[in-house]
Amino acid sequence: MATENFEEIVETFEFLDDWEDRYRHVIELGKAFPPLDEAFKVPATKVEGCASQVWLVPTIEAGRFEFQGASDAMIVQGLIAILHELYAGLTVQEVLAVDAPAELARLGLDEHLSSQRSNGLRAMVERIRETAQKAA
Template sequence: MASAAFEEVVEDFEFLEDWEDRYRYVIEQGKAMEPLDEALKVPATKVEGCASQVWLHATVEDGRFHFDGDSDAMIVKGLIALLRRLYNGLDAKAVLDVDARAEMTRLGLNDHLSAQRSNGLRAMIERVRAVAAG
Protein backbone atom coordinates (compact mmCIF):
# COMPACT_ATOMS: atom_id res chain seq x y z
CA MET A 1 0.00 0.00 0.00
CA ALA A 2 1.49 3.30 -1.07
CA SER A 3 1.45 6.40 1.09
CA ALA A 4 -1.05 9.17 0.46
CA ALA A 5 1.81 11.35 -0.82
CA PHE A 6 2.67 8.73 -3.44
CA GLU A 7 -0.98 8.41 -4.46
CA GLU A 8 -0.80 12.13 -5.30
CA VAL A 9 2.11 11.36 -7.63
CA VAL A 10 0.07 8.60 -9.30
CA GLU A 11 -2.81 11.04 -9.82
CA ASP A 12 -0.44 13.65 -11.26
CA PHE A 13 1.00 11.06 -13.65
CA GLU A 14 -2.49 10.11 -14.84
CA PHE A 15 -3.08 13.77 -15.69
CA LEU A 16 0.19 14.06 -17.66
CA GLU A 17 -0.36 12.43 -21.02
CA ASP A 18 3.05 12.02 -22.61
CA TRP A 19 6.29 10.70 -21.21
CA GLU A 20 8.20 13.96 -21.78
CA ASP A 21 5.82 15.75 -19.39
CA ARG A 22 6.19 12.92 -16.88
CA TYR A 23 9.96 13.03 -17.22
CA ARG A 24 9.93 16.80 -16.53
CA TYR A 25 7.66 16.16 -13.53
CA VAL A 26 10.16 13.67 -12.07
CA ILE A 27 13.02 16.12 -12.58
CA GLU A 28 11.02 18.93 -10.96
CA GLN A 29 10.36 16.71 -7.93
CA GLY A 30 14.11 16.24 -7.57
CA LYS A 31 14.82 19.95 -7.94
CA ALA A 32 12.31 20.70 -5.18
CA MET A 33 14.20 18.53 -2.65
CA GLU A 34 16.59 20.06 -0.19
CA PRO A 35 20.16 19.04 -1.06
CA LEU A 36 21.67 16.37 1.16
CA ASP A 37 24.17 17.77 3.64
CA GLU A 38 27.67 17.29 2.22
CA ALA A 39 28.73 15.67 5.51
CA LEU A 40 26.28 12.83 4.74
CA LYS A 41 27.79 12.10 1.33
CA VAL A 42 30.10 9.41 2.63
CA PRO A 43 30.82 5.83 1.56
CA ALA A 44 28.29 4.49 4.10
CA THR A 45 25.43 6.38 2.44
CA LYS A 46 26.55 5.85 -1.16
CA VAL A 47 24.37 3.45 -3.13
CA GLU A 48 26.34 1.02 -5.24
CA GLY A 49 24.88 -0.24 -8.50
CA CYS A 50 23.81 3.15 -9.81
CA ALA A 51 25.27 4.66 -12.97
CA SER A 52 25.39 8.06 -11.30
CA GLN A 53 26.46 9.12 -7.82
CA VAL A 54 23.66 8.42 -5.32
CA TRP A 55 23.52 8.88 -1.56
CA LEU A 56 20.65 7.89 0.72
CA HIS A 57 20.57 8.74 4.41
CA ALA A 58 17.77 6.94 6.20
CA THR A 59 16.59 7.02 9.80
CA VAL A 60 13.86 5.46 11.86
CA GLU A 61 12.63 7.73 14.64
CA ASP A 62 9.69 6.93 16.90
CA GLY A 63 9.04 3.94 14.66
CA ARG A 64 8.66 6.15 11.57
CA PHE A 65 10.89 5.79 8.54
CA HIS A 66 12.44 8.83 6.89
CA PHE A 67 15.16 9.26 4.32
CA ASP A 68 16.82 12.00 2.37
CA GLY A 69 19.03 11.60 -0.64
CA ASP A 70 20.89 13.23 -3.43
CA SER A 71 22.39 12.45 -6.80
CA ASP A 72 24.53 14.15 -9.41
CA ALA A 73 21.94 13.21 -12.08
CA MET A 74 18.68 15.19 -12.17
CA ILE A 75 16.47 12.28 -13.22
CA VAL A 76 17.91 10.12 -10.43
CA LYS A 77 17.37 12.88 -7.91
CA GLY A 78 13.76 12.92 -9.12
CA LEU A 79 13.51 9.16 -8.59
CA ILE A 80 14.78 9.68 -5.04
CA ALA A 81 12.03 12.27 -4.55
CA LEU A 82 9.42 9.76 -5.75
CA LEU A 83 10.76 7.10 -3.38
CA ARG A 84 10.63 9.61 -0.52
CA ARG A 85 6.97 10.21 -1.34
CA LEU A 86 6.44 6.44 -1.34
CA TYR A 87 8.15 5.67 1.96
CA ASN A 88 8.65 8.68 4.22
CA GLY A 89 6.43 8.69 7.27
CA LEU A 90 5.54 5.01 7.15
CA ASP A 91 6.41 2.80 10.08
CA ALA A 92 9.40 0.55 9.43
CA LYS A 93 7.27 -2.60 9.00
CA ALA A 94 5.01 -0.86 6.49
CA VAL A 95 8.10 0.09 4.45
CA LEU A 96 8.86 -3.62 4.11
CA ASP A 97 5.27 -4.33 3.08
CA VAL A 98 5.37 -1.84 0.19
CA ASP A 99 5.97 -3.45 -3.20
CA ALA A 100 7.99 -0.54 -4.54
CA ARG A 101 8.56 -2.07 -7.96
CA ALA A 102 4.82 -2.53 -8.43
CA GLU A 103 4.13 1.00 -7.21
CA MET A 104 6.71 2.48 -9.57
CA THR A 105 5.25 0.37 -12.39
CA ARG A 106 1.98 2.25 -11.85
CA LEU A 107 3.88 5.31 -13.09
CA GLY A 108 5.07 3.54 -16.24
CA LEU A 109 8.69 4.09 -15.32
CA ASN A 110 9.81 0.60 -16.28
CA ASP A 111 9.05 1.34 -19.92
CA HIS A 112 11.04 4.56 -20.00
CA LEU A 113 14.13 4.11 -17.85
CA SER A 114 17.35 2.76 -19.27
CA ALA A 115 18.58 -0.57 -17.95
CA GLN A 116 21.22 1.26 -15.90
CA ARG A 117 18.64 3.60 -14.35
CA SER A 118 16.34 0.65 -13.61
CA ASN A 119 19.20 -1.14 -11.88
CA GLY A 120 19.96 2.01 -9.90
CA LEU A 121 16.33 2.35 -8.85
CA ARG A 122 16.35 -1.27 -7.73
CA ALA A 123 19.54 -0.62 -5.71
CA MET A 124 17.94 2.40 -4.02
CA ILE A 125 14.84 0.36 -3.11
CA GLU A 126 17.04 -2.41 -1.69
CA ARG A 127 18.93 0.14 0.44
CA VAL A 128 15.69 1.58 1.80
CA ARG A 129 14.38 -1.89 2.63
CA ALA A 130 17.66 -2.86 4.34
CA VAL A 131 17.52 0.19 6.62
CA ALA A 132 13.84 -0.41 7.43
CA ALA A 133 14.59 -4.06 8.25
CA GLY A 134 17.12 -2.85 10.81
Protein backbone atom coordinates (compact mmCIF):
# COMPACT_ATOMS: atom_id res chain seq x y z
CA MET A 1 0.00 0.00 0.00
CA ALA A 2 1.45 3.34 -1.04
CA THR A 3 0.14 6.86 -1.23
CA GLU A 4 -0.59 8.57 -4.52
CA ASN A 5 2.39 10.87 -3.99
CA PHE A 6 4.70 7.91 -3.46
CA GLU A 7 3.35 6.32 -6.65
CA GLU A 8 4.34 9.50 -8.49
CA ILE A 9 7.90 9.11 -7.20
CA VAL A 10 7.91 5.49 -8.39
CA GLU A 11 6.75 6.60 -11.84
CA THR A 12 9.44 9.28 -11.99
CA PHE A 13 12.11 6.75 -11.02
CA GLU A 14 10.90 4.41 -13.77
CA PHE A 15 11.23 7.26 -16.26
CA LEU A 16 14.79 8.16 -15.21
CA ASP A 17 17.31 6.00 -17.03
CA ASP A 18 20.27 5.77 -14.71
CA TRP A 19 21.00 5.91 -11.02
CA GLU A 20 22.82 9.27 -11.25
CA ASP A 21 19.60 10.88 -12.50
CA ARG A 22 17.66 9.15 -9.74
CA TYR A 23 20.23 10.25 -7.16
CA ARG A 24 19.85 13.86 -8.34
CA HIS A 25 16.07 13.49 -8.11
CA VAL A 26 16.33 12.28 -4.51
CA ILE A 27 18.45 15.34 -3.70
CA GLU A 28 15.89 17.61 -5.41
CA LEU A 29 13.13 16.06 -3.31
CA GLY A 30 15.17 16.80 -0.21
CA LYS A 31 15.74 20.41 -1.23
CA ALA A 32 11.99 20.85 -1.79
CA PHE A 33 11.09 19.30 1.59
CA PRO A 34 10.09 21.91 4.19
CA PRO A 35 12.91 22.71 6.62
CA LEU A 36 12.67 21.57 10.22
CA ASP A 37 12.64 24.28 12.87
CA GLU A 38 15.96 24.27 14.74
CA ALA A 39 14.05 23.93 18.03
CA PHE A 40 13.17 20.34 17.02
CA LYS A 41 16.78 19.30 16.44
CA VAL A 42 17.19 17.84 19.90
CA PRO A 43 18.33 14.45 21.24
CA ALA A 44 14.72 13.25 21.67
CA THR A 45 14.00 13.60 17.95
CA LYS A 46 17.38 12.40 16.69
CA VAL A 47 17.36 9.04 14.94
CA GLU A 48 20.20 6.79 16.07
CA GLY A 49 21.78 4.41 13.60
CA CYS A 50 22.24 6.94 10.80
CA ALA A 51 25.68 7.90 9.52
CA SER A 52 24.55 11.51 9.18
CA GLN A 53 22.46 13.46 11.63
CA VAL A 54 18.73 12.84 11.25
CA TRP A 55 15.79 14.22 13.17
CA LEU A 56 12.18 13.05 12.81
CA VAL A 57 9.23 14.71 14.50
CA PRO A 58 6.19 12.47 14.01
CA THR A 59 2.67 13.55 14.94
CA ILE A 60 -0.79 12.03 14.81
CA GLU A 61 -3.43 14.61 13.86
CA ALA A 62 -7.10 13.70 13.43
CA GLY A 63 -6.09 10.04 13.34
CA ARG A 64 -3.61 10.62 10.50
CA PHE A 65 0.15 10.17 10.63
CA GLU A 66 2.37 13.09 9.73
CA PHE A 67 5.99 13.98 10.34
CA GLN A 68 8.61 16.60 9.82
CA GLY A 69 12.25 15.76 9.43
CA ALA A 70 15.71 16.96 8.57
CA SER A 71 19.22 15.75 7.94
CA ASP A 72 22.60 17.39 7.54
CA ALA A 73 23.19 15.28 4.40
CA MET A 74 21.41 16.15 1.14
CA ILE A 75 20.78 12.57 0.02
CA VAL A 76 19.37 11.68 3.44
CA GLN A 77 17.15 14.76 3.36
CA GLY A 78 15.80 13.35 0.09
CA LEU A 79 15.22 9.96 1.71
CA ILE A 80 13.24 11.71 4.45
CA ALA A 81 11.13 13.37 1.75
CA ILE A 82 10.52 9.97 0.12
CA LEU A 83 9.49 8.45 3.46
CA HIS A 84 7.18 11.39 4.00
CA GLU A 85 5.42 10.65 0.71
CA LEU A 86 5.21 6.97 1.65
CA TYR A 87 3.57 7.55 5.06
CA ALA A 88 2.07 11.05 5.36
CA GLY A 89 -1.68 11.16 5.68
CA LEU A 90 -2.12 7.47 6.44
CA THR A 91 -3.96 6.24 9.50
CA VAL A 92 -1.88 4.63 12.23
CA GLN A 93 -3.10 1.19 11.15
CA GLU A 94 -2.20 1.92 7.52
CA VAL A 95 1.29 3.05 8.59
CA LEU A 96 1.78 -0.29 10.34
CA ALA A 97 0.56 -2.14 7.24
CA VAL A 98 3.09 -0.49 4.90
CA ASP A 99 5.82 -2.89 3.78
CA ALA A 100 8.49 -0.20 3.60
CA PRO A 101 11.33 -2.45 2.36
CA ALA A 102 9.16 -3.68 -0.53
CA GLU A 103 7.90 -0.20 -1.39
CA LEU A 104 11.39 1.32 -1.28
CA ALA A 105 12.75 -1.59 -3.33
CA ARG A 106 10.48 -0.40 -6.14
CA LEU A 107 12.76 2.65 -6.33
CA GLY A 108 15.91 0.52 -6.48
CA LEU A 109 17.25 2.24 -3.39
CA ASP A 110 18.33 -1.03 -1.82
CA GLU A 111 20.73 -1.59 -4.72
CA HIS A 112 22.33 1.86 -4.75
CA LEU A 113 22.63 3.07 -1.17
CA SER A 114 25.72 2.40 0.91
CA SER A 115 25.25 0.04 3.83
CA GLN A 116 25.42 3.00 6.23
CA ARG A 117 22.67 4.85 4.33
CA SER A 118 20.58 1.66 4.18
CA ASN A 119 20.97 1.21 7.93
CA GLY A 120 19.93 4.82 8.46
CA LEU A 121 16.90 4.40 6.24
CA ARG A 122 15.88 1.31 8.24
CA ALA A 123 16.33 3.27 11.47
CA MET A 124 14.03 6.03 10.16
CA VAL A 125 11.38 3.49 9.15
CA GLU A 126 11.67 1.87 12.57
CA ARG A 127 11.14 5.23 14.31
CA ILE A 128 8.03 5.83 12.20
CA ARG A 129 6.69 2.35 12.98
CA GLU A 130 7.41 2.77 16.71
CA THR A 131 5.43 6.01 16.75
CA ALA A 132 2.51 4.37 14.98
CA GLN A 133 2.69 1.34 17.30
CA LYS A 134 2.50 3.56 20.39
CA ALA A 135 -0.47 5.43 18.96
CA ALA A 136 -2.32 2.24 17.93
